[in-house]
Amino acid sequence: MESDRVADTMSLAPRAVAGREHAYLLVVENGSSSMFDLPAVGVVTIGRGTEAELRLDHASVSRKHARILIEGGELRVSDLESHNGTLVNGQPIEGGRALVTGDVVTVGEVVLVVHARARRATACETLDERTWRRRFDDEVARAVEFRRPLAVMSVHGGTPPMLAKVLRTIDIVGTVDDGEILVCLPEADRAAAGRMSAVVSSAIGPLSRIGVATCPFDANDADSLVLAARAGARLARPGGIGAGGDAFERLELGEREVLLAHPSMVRVYELLKRLAGADLAVLIIGETGTGKENAAYAVHHYSPRADKPFIAVNCAALPESLVESTLFGYDKGAFTGAVAPKAGLLESVAGGTLFLDEVGELALSVQAKLLRALETQKITRVGEHKERPVDVRLVTATHRVLEKDVEEGRFRRDLYFRIGAARVFVPPLRDRRCEIALLFRRLLETASKRAGRASPEPTPAAMRALLAHGWPGNVRELKHVAEYVAATVVDDRVEPTDLPGELAVLGSEPIAPEAAVPKLDGARTLSEEIEEIERTRIAQALATSGGVKTKSAQMLGMPIRTFSMKVKQYGIG
Numbered sequence: 001m002e003s004d005r006v007a008d009t010m011s012l013a014p015r016a017v018a019g020r021e022h023a024y025l026l027v028v029e030n031g032s033s034s035m036f037d038l039p040a041v042g043v044v045t046i047g048r049g050t051e052a053e054l055r056l057d058h059a060s061v062s063r064k065h066a067r068i069l070i071e072g073g074e075l076r077v078s079d080l081e082s083h084n085g086t087l088v089n090g091q092p093i094e095g096g097r098a099l100v101t102g103d104v105v106t107v108g109e110v111v112l113v114v115h116a117r118a119r120r121a122t123a124c125e126t127l128d129e130r131t132w133r134r135r136f137d138d139e140v141a142r143a144v145e146f147r148r149p150l151a152v153m154s155v156h157g158g159t160p161p162m163l164a165k166v167l168r169t170i171d172i173v174g175t176v177d178d179g180e181i182l183v184c185l186p187e188a189d190r191a192a193a194g195r196m197s198a199v200v201s202s203a204i205g206p207l208s209r210i211g212v213a214t215c216p217f218d219a220n221d222a223d224s225l226v227l228a229a230r231a232g233a234r235l236a237r238p239g240g241i242g243a244g245g246d247a248f249e250r251l252e253l254g255e256r257e258v259l260l261a262h263p264s265m266v267r268v269y270e271l272l273k274r275l276a277g278a279d280l281a282v283l284i285i286g287e288t289g290t291g292k293e294n295a296a297y298a299v300h301h302y303s304p305r306a307d308k309p310f311i312a313v314n315c316a317a318l319p320e321s322l323v324e325s326t327l328f329g330y331d332k333g334a335f336t337g338a339v340a341p342k343a344g345l346l347e348s349v350a351g352g353t354l355f356l357d358e359v360g361e362l363a364l365s366v367q368a369k370l371l372r373a374l375e376t377q378k379i380t381r382v383g384e385h386k387e388r389p390v391d392v393r394l395v396t397a398t399h400r401v402l403e404k405d406v407e408e409g410r411f412r413r414d415l416y417f418r419i420g421a422a423r424v425f426v427p428p429l430r431d432r433r434c435e436i437a438l439l440f441r442r443l444l445e446t447a448s449k450r451a452g453r454a455s456p457e458p459t460p461a462a463m464r465a466l467l468a469h470g471w472p473g474n475v476r477e478l479k480h481v482a483e484y485v486a487a488t489v490v491d492d493r494v495e496p497t498d499l500p501g502e503l504a505v506l507g508s509e510p511i512a513p514e515a516a517v518p519k520l521d522g523a524r525t526l527s528e529e530i531e532e533i534e535r536t537r538i539a540q541a542l543a544t545s546g547g548v549k550t551k552s553a554q555m556l557g558m559p560i561r562t563f564s565m566k567v568k569q570y571g572i573g
Contacts, residue, residue, distance in 0.1 A: 023075070025105075026113035029058060036112075038075070044068045046107055047080070060084050060108030068099070075099040075116055084108045089142050100170070102187070104146065126160040129182070132174025133222070136184045139172070140222045143186070143215050147464070151193035154211040154229040155181040157238075158204030166203045167196075180233075182226065190214045197241045206239040213244030216460050217437065220467040224434035231261055231434075248438055253301040258294050259442060262432035269298060271424060276302035281374065281419045283359075284397040286426035289476030292397040293357060295426055299395050300353035308352030311345055316358040323366050325382045328373070334383025346379050351391045359419065360400040360411060371415045394419060429474040436467055436478065443479050444494075447486035456485070458494040465496045465503050535570045538563070542572065 023038040036054050038044060046054045049063035056065070062082035069076045078096040079086040087106040088097050099105070105112040127135065136152065143150035155163065158181060160173055167173065172184040183200075185193055197212045211232025213219065218228045228244030236242035251258040251269065260266050275282055276299045284292045293312055300310045318326055325334070329344030345354055356362075362370065373379045374394060378387040396419045405411035429436065440458070448455035458466070471477055481500060489498045497504050541552035553563035 023070070024115050025054070026115065027054070027056075028111040028113070029056060038068070038070055040070065042070055044070070045080075046112075047082075056107065056110050058108055058110050061110060062108070065107050066105075069096075075114065077105055082108075090145055102148070126164075127172065127174045129174050129176050132172060132182055132184070135172050136174075136182070136226075137222045139184050139186055140215060140220070140225065144220050144464075147460075149187055149189035149192070149214065149460075150225075151185040151188040151190075151196075151212055151214040152225050152229045153181075153183040153185065153193070153197055153200065154226070154233040155183060155200060155204070155208065156210070156233055157208035158200070162204045163200060166199045180230075182229075188214070190217055194241075194243075201239065201241055208239060209233050209236045209242070210240070211236060211242045211244060213434075216464045216467055218244040219434045219437060220464060221433055227262065228434045244434075248435075251298070253294070253298055256294060256297055256301075258291070258298070259435070259439060261435045261438050262427075264427050264432055265435070268295065268424060268426060272298045273302045275299060275422050275424070277304075278422075279303075279393055280421045281393070282395045282422045282424060283402075283420040284395065284424050284426060286397070286399065287428045287472075287474055288399050289474035290426045290428055291475050292426055293355065295424060296353070296355040296357075296395040296397060300355075300393075303353070303393065305352050305393055309349050310353050310355065311349050312355040312357060313345060314357045316361040320363060323362065324369065327366070328369065328379045329381040331381050331383035334381070338383065341381070344379065344381065346373055346390045346392050347388065349390075349392045353393045353395055356394065356396045358398055358400075359396040360398040360402055360405055364410075364412065367412045367415050371412065371418055374418055429471045429478065433467065436471070437463060439475060439478055440466055440482055443482035444486055447479075447483045451486050453486070454492065456489050456492050456494045459496075461496050462494045462499060465499055469503055534566065535572065538566060538570065539572050542567075 023040075025036045025038065027034050027036050036044075044053045045064065045067045046052055046056065046061075047063050047065040048056060048058070048061045052064070062080070062084070064080045065082040065084075066077055066079050066086045069078070076096045076098050077086065077088065077093065079093055085092050087093065088099070089104050090106070099114045099116060101114060101116045103114040105114065139150060142148070156179065160175065160181060163173060163181065163183065167183065168185075170186055172186075174182040174184075176182065185196060188196060193212050193214050197210050201208050201210055211229040211234065213225045213228035213232065215225055219225045225244070231248070232242030232244045234242070248259045248261040249266065251260065258269070260269060272282075272295055282296070282299050284295050286292050286295075296312070297310060300306060313326070315323065325338075325342075325344065327344050327346055329342050329347055330338050332338060332341045369379075373390065376387075377390055377392070379390050380387050402411050402416050402420070406413045406416050429439075437458075441455075444458075445455040466481075473480070481503065484500050485494055485498060537556060538552070541555045542549070545551040545555065549564060549567065550560055553560045556563065558566075
């Protein structure tokens with residue numbers, strides 16, 4: 001019966017407390033769970049047959065399904081050509097696969113959660129950058145799939161031996177040619193990563209600079225996490241720690257504010273600043289919503305024309321019948337309703353900058369007239385015959401592939417070369433994912449302030465949903481989501497269900513297939529089951545030690561800081 005299985009699980013727990021060398025599997029089967037002790041050395045066969053050391057009575061399990069080899073303190077699992085295969089962290093294994101604490105082994109439809117034997121503290125292995133990146137990629141993929149915390153540090157000013165004295169044995173250290181040290185911190189959330197960064201900073205001295213980024217608070221892919229950590233280190237003061245979520249450059253462009261975190265965007269604005277000094281026409285290329293108008297304004301802001309007008313117009317939004325008169329102006333009586341002469345935008349800019357967004361939407365007849373205006377710096381109003389001098393710098397933008405439009409006759413080749421003297425590409429938001437969390441928090445703060453309320457904090461689950469989205473509308477879409485949340489969320493936290501449309505669905509998706517992470521007792525998740533076991537073991541350790549935390553932590557093979565944090569987290573004692 002299920003109650004008997006739960007009782008069996010509880011009766012096994014005291015043995016886990018007895019010594020730090022204990023290793024076991026948490027077996028999740030048929031809606032319940034139990035512990036299976038692993039020997040210090042030997043082979044454990046897993047299967048449905050009577051000869052299996054770990055016998056699993058489930059139809060999805062083969063008679064001889066898999067085996068675990070325990071040798072020299074290491075665990076290694078291999079499949080025995082089973083019918084349904086053996087998975088580790090959701091991935092089928094070929095040959096053997098090493099196991100560490102927290103790995104999830106799926107045997108048919110039965111889940112085994114590994115608790116490896118605690119190893120005596122040794123210096124962390126130091127890897128070269130390429131090997132470290134492969135390991136880090138795997139750790140990030142695992143953290144995302146199973147919704148576990150993870151952090152990365154970028155350390156400058158120290159050496160691996162210095163870090164080895166204070167890091168955990170599960171931490172992964174890598175070195176970079178320029179002296180940077182990268183450290184992967186599995187199972188470290190923001191609070192834990194902050195504490196560990198402070199310890200590392202104290203260990204290596206006042207000349208250190210450390211940047212730290214966490215998953216999913218800052219990003220949920222390996223490249224973006226490393227970029228965020230490096231940005232934090234770059235902006236940190238000597239002896240200080242920079243958080244990836246705060247590691248951005250803020251550009252004040254008049255009344256506009258632009259936040260830059262991804263290196264590609266930093267380079268884009270450096271290029272725009274250089275181009276601003278020359279009176280070249282600039283063509284900005286990028287998807288809708290990427291921030292092309294801000295890029296155009298940066299050209300104006302950094303140019304000698306900054307004290308003159310900046311006028312922006314979306315060519316796609318202008319009715320075709322009004323495009324010419326809007327750009328070039330018109331004389332009285334030029335058409336019905338033209339009761340008085342009016343200057344067009346090329347005149348009105350008067351020494352400033354005219355930004356034509358979606359320039360590829362202009363009709364060919366208007367393109368011809370625009371080309372002449374740019375070449376001669378003169379225009380002719382609609383209904384007039386005399387030319388008027390203009391002083392204008394043109395910046396254009398498009399999401400179209402103008403080269404293709406030129407080949408197909410939709411855009412004039414000569415105009416394309418004229419407006420594209422300098423071309424700047426603004427990457428889409430999905431290619432600069434380390435900015436998603438940063439921009440969302442900033443946009444949410446701004447929208448909340450306008451709404452007269454405190455800005456709510458996104459939960460890790462909500463942030464995962466934001467980071468999983470493709471953002472076809474780019475920053476504009478992200479801004480609309482922030483405004484929606486600021487207007488509708490009533491609590492001080494943003495949950496996935498508070499997000500609009502598809503984002504709420506992303507936030508509610510299961511961690512992994514049901515076969516890998518089933519619901520326990522009809523409602524609980526695997527992580528909740530593990531937390532219950534952890535809570536039970538901590539309580540039993542405290543009872544055995546008479547409430548002495550140091551001794552209890554030693555019994556469990558757990559650092560005293562981690563033990564104290566979990567005692568507080570679970571409200572024990």
